[in-house]
Amino acid sequence: xxxxxxxxxAALAASIGVSxxxxxxxxxxxxVSMGVGIAIILAVSLNLVNGHTGQFSLGHAGFMxxxxxxxxxxxxxxxxxxxxxxxxxxxxxxLLFAAALAFGGACAAFAGLLIxxxxxxxxxxxxxxxxxxxxEIIRVVFQNVEVLGGALGLIGMPAYTTFAWVYGGAALAVYxxxxxxxxxxxxxxxxxxxxxxxxxxxxxDTTRYKIVAFVTGAFFAGVAGGLFAHFKLAIDPxxxxxxxxxEIVVMVILGGMGxxxxxxxxxxxxxxxxxxxxxxAEYRMILYSLLLIVLMLVRPQGxxxxxxxxxxx
Amino acid sequence: xxxxxxQLLNGISLGAIYxxxxxxxxxxxxxxxxxxxxxxxxxxxGAFAGYYLGRHVPAGTIAGGLAVMxxxxxxxxxxxxxxxxxxxxxxxxxxxxxxxxxxxxVSLFLEYTGQLIFGATPRTFPQIFPVTTVQIGGLSVxxxxxxxxxVALVLMIGLQLIVFRTRIGTAMRAVSLNPNAARLVGxxxxxxxxxxxxxxxxxxxxxxxxxxxxxxxxxxxMGVMPGLKAFVAAILGGIGNIPGAALGGLxxxxxxxxxxxxxxxxxxDAIAFAILIVILLFRPAGLLGRFVAEKV
Numbered sequence: 001x002x003x004x005x006x007x008x009x010a011a012l013a014a015s016i017g018v019s020x021x022x023x024x025x026x027x028x029x030x031x032v033s034m035g036v037g038i039a040i041i042l043a044v045s046l047n048l049v050n051g052h053t054g055q056f057s058l059g060h061a062g063f064m065x066x067x068x069x070x071x072x073x074x075x076x077x078x079x080x081x082x083x084x085x086x087x088x089x090x091x092x093x094x095l096l097f098a099a100a101l102a103f104g105g106a107c108a109a110f111a112g113l114l115i116x117x118x119x120x121x122x123x124x125x126x127x128x129x130x131x132x133x134x135x136e137i138i139r140v141v142f143q144n145v146e147v148l149g150g151a152l153g154l155i156g157m158p159a160y161t162t163f164a165w166v167y168g169g170a171a172l173a174v175y176x177x178x179x180x181x182x183x184x185x186x187x188x189x190x191x192x193x194x195x196x197x198x199x200x201x202x203x204x205d206t207t208r209y210k211i212v213a214f215v216t217g218a219f220f221a222g223v224a225g226g227l228f229a230h231f232k233l234a235i236d237p238x239x240x241x242x243x244x245x246x247e248i249v250v251m252v253i254l255g256g257m258g259x260x261x262x263x264x265x266x267x268x269x270x271x272x273x274x275x276x277x278x279x280x281a282e283y284r285m286i287l288y289s290l291l292l293i294v295l296m297l298v299r300p301q302g303x304x305x306x307x308x309x310x311x312x313x
Numbered sequence: 314x315x316x317x318x319x320q321l322l323n324g325i326s327l328g329a330i331y332x333x334x335x336x337x338x339x340x341x342x343x344x345x346x347x348x349x350x351x352x353x354x355x356x357x358x359g360a361f362a363g364y365y366l367g368r369h370v371p372a373g374t375i376a377g378g379l380a381v382m383x384x385x386x387x388x389x390x391x392x393x394x395x396x397x398x399x400x401x402x403x404x405x406x407x408x409x410x411x412x413x414x415x416x417x418x419v420s421l422f423l424e425y426t427g428q429l430i431f432g433a434t435p436r437t438f439p440q441i442f443p444v445t446t447v448q449i450g451g452l453s454v455x456x457x458x459x460x461x462x463x464v465a466l467v468l469m470i471g472l473q474l475i476v477f478r479t480r481i482g483t484a485m486r487a488v489s490l491n492p493n494a495a496r497l498v499g500x501x502x503x504x505x506x507x508x509x510x511x512x513x514x515x516x517x518x519x520x521x522x523x524x525x526x527x528x529x530x531x532x533x534x535m536g537v538m539p540g541l542k543a544f545v546a547a548i549l550g551g552i553g554n555i556p557g558a559a560l561g562g563l564x565x566x567x568x569x570x571x572x573x574x575x576x577x578x579x580x581x582d583a584i585a586f587a588i589l590i591v592i593l594l595f596r597p598a599g600l601l602g603r604f605v606a607e608k609v
Contacts, residue, residue: 056410118594124409125348129548130593133586136541140583242541246417253414285425292418297403300411 004182008175015167022163030163034231036271037166038224041173043251043267044260045220048177050249051258052186053213054193055120056128059135060221060248063108065240066138067222068229069148071104072157075230079158097160101169101226108222109215111138116214120207132242143237153236154229161231169227173220178260180216189213193258254295256302265304315451320574321567326458326527328566329465333520334543335550335558336472337513343489343553344509347409350416351396352517353540354423355389357533359518360438360525361431362388367439378442382464382522386515393514394507402503427533435532438525461523468519469559472512476555481508489553538582542569545589551602560600 022030046060079096119130143151180186191199192206199206229235251270255263273291277284295303334356341349362385370377400419404412447454476482484505487495496502524539525531546565550557565585573581592599 119590122593122597125346125413126548126593126597128413129348129544130590132541133545133589136586137583140580144579250414250417253410257410282429286422286429289418289421289425293400293415293422296411296415296418297400300404300407 004175004178008171011171011174012168015171016164018167019162019164032272032275034161034163034166036268037163037170038228038231039248039251039267039271040170040264041166041220041224041227042248043255043263044170044173044177045217045224046248047252047255047258047260047263048180048189049213049217050252051255051263052177052181052193053189053210054196054257055210055213056124057131057214057217058128058242058245058249059115059131059133059138060217061240061242061244062131062135062138063112063218063221064225064228064244065142065235065237066108066111066218067101067104067225068235068240069104069142069154069225070107070222071100071226072154072229072235073148074100074103075158075160076154076156093158093160097165097230100160100230101165101223104226105219105222108225109219112215112218113211116211116218120210120214132245135240135242135245139237139240142240149236151237153234153239155234157230157233157235159230159233161227166227166231169220169223173223174260174264176216176220190258250292254303256304259302259304262302262304266302269303316574319452320570322452322454322458324567324570325563326461326566327570328546328563329462330520330524330527330562331539331543331546331566332559332562333465333468333516333523334539335546335562336469336555337517338544339547339550339552339555339558340485340509340513342547344485344492344506345401345412347412348416348544349513350413350540351419351423352513353536353543354420354427355393355396355514355536356517356521356524356540357427357531357536358392358423359385359389359514359521360531360535361427361521361533362518363441363522363525364436364438364531367441370441373440373443375442381441382519385518385522389518389521390511390515393510393517397507397510402506424533424537431533433533435530435535438529438531440526440529441522442526457526461527464519464523468516472516472555475512481505485509542585545585548589548599549592551599554599554601557599557601564600 018025042060042064046057049055049057075096079100082096083092115131115134119127119134122130142148148154181189188199188204188206188209189212191202191204192209196206225240247270251266252263254270255266273288274284277287280287334352337352337355338349341347341352363381366381366384367377370380396419400415401412404415442460443456445456447456474482476485484495484500485508487498487500488502488505492502495505520539520543521536524535542565543562546561547558548561549565550559550561565588568588569581569584572578572584596602
């Protein structure tokens with residue numbers, strides 16, 4: 001069996017194992033670790049776009065919103081009809097949730113395709129702004145759809161998200177991104193990032209690579225959104241504004257663009273940081289922002305890249 | 314028709330404020346090629362500076378109002394130059410992304426420090442200028458609106474004079490065109506960049522006070538949306554282009570006011586971004602910008 005697949009299955013088994021004993025774990029710890037898992041999915045999927053392919057996207061929270069809302073529609077509106085009065089057993093609930101996540105992810109991916117096709121012609125700052133704009137538009141649209149709760153948000157999702165779902169999703173995201181990037185085909189992502197003009201000159205369809213990265217990233221953001229919705233059990237459009245997108249971007253950059261392990265580390269660190277700083281809650285966000293500035297000044301290559309010779313920009 | 318003119322007037326006065334903020338974005342982008350996310354929070358600090366300074370002058374007088382505005386502009390100019398010196402200058406030559414993230418960090422820092430110092434609850438901005446409402450043929454024109462348009466016009470003409478008629482303005486344009494060549498002919502880039510930040514931040518402070526006079530509730534997060542929209546305005550007009558920023562601001566303010574007055578009023582915050590996307594797709598260099606092909 002190929003090694004990445006082995007790792008993937010091991011991670012999957014481990015998360016199911018931990019989930020089985022999650023009843024005995026400290027609820028606070030469990031809560032925080034689920035948040036970490038969702039952050040990992042978001043950061044790793046954005047890393048495919050920002051890190052590996054070098055396209056600066058600031059709209060990841062928008063795709064997360066699409067996944068969160070549309071997977072919730074499945075469990076909220078379709079769920080009772082399919083599962084019947086008593087709510088079905090664990091297996092049917094699991095199948096429904098898997099379908100809901102897949103639907104949320106697929107819708108987010110479709111949104112990614114719609115947004116990516118026109119906007120990936122742009123570069124750098126402009127692309128960042130257009131994706132930011134799209135993220136905000138998605139948010140405003142959800143704010144205005146009364147069926148989905150409008151500005152008040154959507155509540156009443158069943159609490160389907162467990163440790164196994166979150167970390168299974170994270171393992172799948174890491175596995176997919178790793179396999180995609182490390183394949184022969186996937187070298188094109190790196191080429192697109194390193195020198196787009198040269199990549200085009202040797203015949204790579206860079207636009208296609210960008211769109212593949214964007215759509216894949218959006219899919220996993222949608223899945224993360226679905227997990228988030230069935231974990232927090234209440235979502236509202238303001239939770240998916242551009243501050244959230246920036247949070248994810250910061251994880252990718254602090255992790256060292258395009259380094260999956262580093263990005264996972266940064267996702268863990270940045271999700272734990274507010275928890276660690278809870279005793280000084282008043283100064284928490286000030287410290288967070290100062291840390292951001294200082295890190296950019298002293299470690300611009302990312303937190304977890306020790307050798308200066310790494311060579312990648 | 315009266316309603317149309319009324320909305321147009323409201324739109325232009327909102328647009329004038331957007332234009333003032335947009336000028337700061339566009340000037341900084343012109344010399345450093347990055348989006349100064351912290352600019353929208355300098356705008357917020359400007360409004361708060363006006364709030365505190367406004368206590369020390371007689372309320373409702375033109376002289377007092379102007380004094381407050383000048384004071385806030387000076388404070389924000391110093392703030393802008395300090396931010397540039399401490400956060401951005403050490404990153405000169407670093408990848409744009411890193412500078413962008415630093416800018417986001419500075420923005421968050423100002424917002425949350427603001428919440429700590431000023432408190433998160435909104436405050437009512439004092440009437441620092443005399444307020445009257447004039448009726449012109451069915452139009453109700455508040456003196457604040459006229460003031461906004463008047464002050465914005467004066468500041469923009471002043472800026473145009475600085476950029477095109479003074480030595481430092483020439484240096485700014487030189488750095489914007491080619492930083493290395495500018496250094497070769499003896500321009501001190503650091504001084505010019507610092508000056509640009511000061512100038513842009515002063516305009517943002519004026520914008521903040523004018524905004525607070527028309528929408529008299531200020532809080533530490535008040536800058537976020539106007540800031541984003543002003544940036545859209547800067548791109549709309551062609552980033553790095555000063556008349557373009559003014560035009561973009563006016564256009565955006567007007568369109569937004571008309572949307573807010575229509576049946577789609579809840580989509581008012583989305584319209585700016587929709588315009589941005591359409592513009593970038595069909596005229597990526599903006600309305601007045603020139604398209605420059607990338608050299609290999």
